[in-house]
Amino acid sequence: MKVLILGGDGFCGWPTALHLSNLGHDVVIVDNLSRRNIDNELEAGSLTPIAPMGTRIAAWRELTGRELGFYNLDLARDYERFLRVLQDERPDALVHFAEQRAAPYSMKSPRHKRYTVDNNVNATHNVLCAVVESGLDVHVAHLGTMGVYGYGTAGMKIPEGYLDVEVVTDEGERLMQQILYPSNPGSIYHMTKTLDQLMFAYYNKNDGVRVTDLHQGIVWGTNTQETSRDERLINRFDYDGDYGTVLNRFLMQAAVGYPLTVHGTGGQTRAFIHIQDTVRCVQLALENPPAKGERVRILNQMTETHKVRDLAHMIAALTGAEVAMVPNPRKEAAENDLHVKNDLFLDMGLNPTTLSDGLLLEVTEVAKRYAHRADLSKIPSRSLWTKEQRAGVPEEKTEVRSQ
Numbered sequence: 001m002k003v004l005i006l007g008g009d010g011f012c013g014w015p016t017a018l019h020l021s022n023l024g025h026d027v028v029i030v031d032n033l034s035r036r037n038i039d040n041e042l043e044a045g046s047l048t049p050i051a052p053m054g055t056r057i058a059a060w061r062e063l064t065g066r067e068l069g070f071y072n073l074d075l076a077r078d079y080e081r082f083l084r085v086l087q088d089e090r091p092d093a094l095v096h097f098a099e100q101r102a103a104p105y106s107m108k109s110p111r112h113k114r115y116t117v118d119n120n121v122n123a124t125h126n127v128l129c130a131v132v133e134s135g136l137d138v139h140v141a142h143l144g145t146m147g148v149y150g151y152g153t154a155g156m157k158i159p160e161g162y163l164d165v166e167v168v169t170d171e172g173e174r175l176m177q178q179i180l181y182p183s184n185p186g187s188i189y190h191m192t193k194t195l196d197q198l199m200f201a202y203y204n205k206n207d208g209v210r211v212t213d214l215h216q217g218i219v220w221g222t223n224t225q226e227t228s229r230d231e232r233l234i235n236r237f238d239y240d241g242d243y244g245t246v247l248n249r250f251l252m253q254a255a256v257g258y259p260l261t262v263h264g265t266g267g268q269t270r271a272f273i274h275i276q277d278t279v280r281c282v283q284l285a286l287e288n289p290p291a292k293g294e295r296v297r298i299l300n301q302m303t304e305t306h307k308v309r310d311l312a313h314m315i316a317a318l319t320g321a322e323v324a325m326v327p328n329p330r331k332e333a334a335e336n337d338l339h340v341k342n343d344l345f346l347d348m349g350l351n352p353t354t355l356s357d358g359l360l361l362e363v364t365e366v367a368k369r370y371a372h373r374a375d376l377s378k379i380p381s382r383s384l385w386t387k388e389q390r391a392g393v394p395e396e397k398t399e400v401r402s403q
Contacts, residue, residue, distance in 0.1 A: 002026040003286065004089065006075060006127065008099030009053055010035050011029055011236040012219060012278055013037060016251060018226035018233065019279035020286075021066050027070030028165065029053075030082070031098070034119075035236075036107070042211050044240035044378035047220065047252060049369045051232045059232035070299040078206045079130065086134040093133075093139040093286050098123050099192065101148070103240040104329070104383035106189035113188045120192035121199075128203040129340060139289040140200075142280060146271045146302060146340065148194045148215060150184025161213070161298025176359045186332055187385070200296045208292060212223035216278065217271030217302030218342075221245035221359065235275065237366060241381030247272065247311055249379070251360060254321035255367035256374055263381070266309025266330030267335030271302035274353040300342045303352035318360060331385040348361040356377045 003020055008029030021027040039045040051059070057068045075098045099120040106116040111202055119295065123145040131138050134218070149158050151279065162178045171174060180201065186193040195214070203209040229233040238244045239252040242397075250260045256292045273281075281301045290297045328334075353359070384390045 001092035001286070002028070002089065003030050004030055004085075004091045004094040005097065006030045006094060007099065008070075009033055009103070010097055011238065012093075012275070013097040014056070015224040015227050015235050015275060016279045016282050017068060017163045018060060019224060019283060019397070021060070021068060021077055022064065022226050025284065026069075028071070028085075028091070030071045030073050030085065032072060033076040033287055034074075034100075034161060035308075037045075038100075038243075042240060042242060042378070044375060045238050045373075046365060046374055047237040048234045048266065049231070049370070049373070050234070050236060053075055055232055058231050063229055063233075065139050065300055066309070067081060072111075073165075076119045079126045083133060086130055086136060086138070090136060090307075091138055093141060093289070095128070095282055095286070096127055096140060096142040098126065098127075099143075102117060102243045103187035103189040107187050107385055108242070112276065115193055116188050120189075121122075121195055124196045124199055127208060131209055132203065132207045133237055137210070137215060137292070139210045139212070139286065141285045141354075142196060142200065142214065142303075143282075144196060144213045144215045145190060145193045146183060146217050146300065147187070147213050148183045148197060151270070151336045151338055153267060154243050157341045158300070159399070160300050160342055160344055161215070166264070184192075186330070197296075199234055202297045210290050210292060210294070211296045212290060213296055213298045214281065214285060214301040215298060216281075217273045218247065219273055219275050219278055220245060220251075220363070221275040222248070223361055224279055228338060229322065240378040242383060244379075246270065246308060248363065249323075250315045251363045252367040252374070253379065254315050255364045256321040256371045256376065257321070258373045258376055258379060259322040259324035260312045260316060261324055261326050261380065262309055263313045263326060263330065266307065266312060266325065267336045268308050268337050269305055269338040270308065271305050271338060271340055273302050274359065277301075277350065277353045280343055280350060285380035286343060297344075299344050300340050301345065302342055304338055304354050305340065314355070315360065318357060326380070329381050329384045329389065361373070 005017045008017045009031040034140045071098045163181045182193040200211045
């Protein structure tokens with residue numbers, strides 16, 4: 001099939017593009033390279049060296065003989081051009097990664113909050129609107145987040161998107177209905193993903209757009225089978241306080257001898273998934289699209305849950321690193337449980353990659369190899385969730401721009 005990868009230069013988008021291309025699909029990347037520009041803003045680039053897009057594409061062609069298409073295009077602002085791309089390329093599916101993905105970055109300042117909403121909500125709406133206007137029957141697979149649910153549970157496993165509820169009418173009749181599982185976003189970033197859910201539901205109901213919404217856990221790992229083939233294809237490794245996902249950040253800190261920074265009590269339970277399973281799940285979602293007329297399909301894209309402090313102690317035992325408890329910059333419960341269903345992906349044939357010493361050490365070795373590129377001053381998280389936390393902290397004056 002022909003697949004557009006929106007945000008195909010990013011941490012999840014790039015390995016997904018290579019994985020699908022390697023399977024024989026015709027892949028076209030759409031990206032405005034804004035994540036590279038945010039590296040410049042934060043002065044904290046990827047630990048691994050990221051080649052220019054032209055170099056990446058040429059390396060893939062050299063190694064495999066396969067072409068990757070590329071459009072440098074801002075989905076949030078260039079609707080007409082994206083519509084022309086859809087009409088010209090006529091894809092069977094598109095995978096939507098084209099959103100600012102970091103909760104801490106979204107909370108850095110009022111400016112960053114507004115940028116995240118403007119970019120994420122406009123991009124998603126422009127995609128849906130263009131699909132309808134193009135007249136094409138395009139399957140939209142979107143990378144969402146488990147964070148739309150919040151990080152608590154009502155004593156039950158969080159279902160895959162929908163909750164069965166009983167409604168009692170005025171006449172006393174009891175009716176069963178299904179509703180979207182109540183959202184409880186914990187940051188501006190997570191709020192935009194919650195708004196995405198409502199837009200998907202509307203365009204599915206009103207215009208019959210076929211949508212799969214992938215509620216993903218925290219991604220760990222760096223490389224996939226494809227990105228490991230050549231250093232020019234290497235994937236991102238974010239370690240800074242804004243973009244470094246917690247497990248990768250711990251592994252990098254262990255590699256460079258920096259204490260593992262655990263926020264608060266470390267009692268926050270999170271869902272996790274390895275980057276190799278991310279690309280596999282996207283593949284399975286595209287191979288099993290919803291039928292025309294079917295409601296939005298919601299899949300919980302995660303493989304296991306862990307408390308943050310347990311991860312820290314696991315890595316400390318593996319590497320000899322120290323564990324440091326630091327004040328939590330977020331507004332969240334000190335302790336929570338999280339129980340999640342992921343039956344649909346298991347039924348599709350996903351064989352989950354779970355935490356193992358071998359894989360953890362593999363990531364640590366990548367971190368050691370590129371440790372000379374690390375700026376240790378960028379490791380602590382400096383994004384504070386509330387006005388009270390920010391009192392007395394000077395606001396950063398860096399402008400937020402997209403390319």
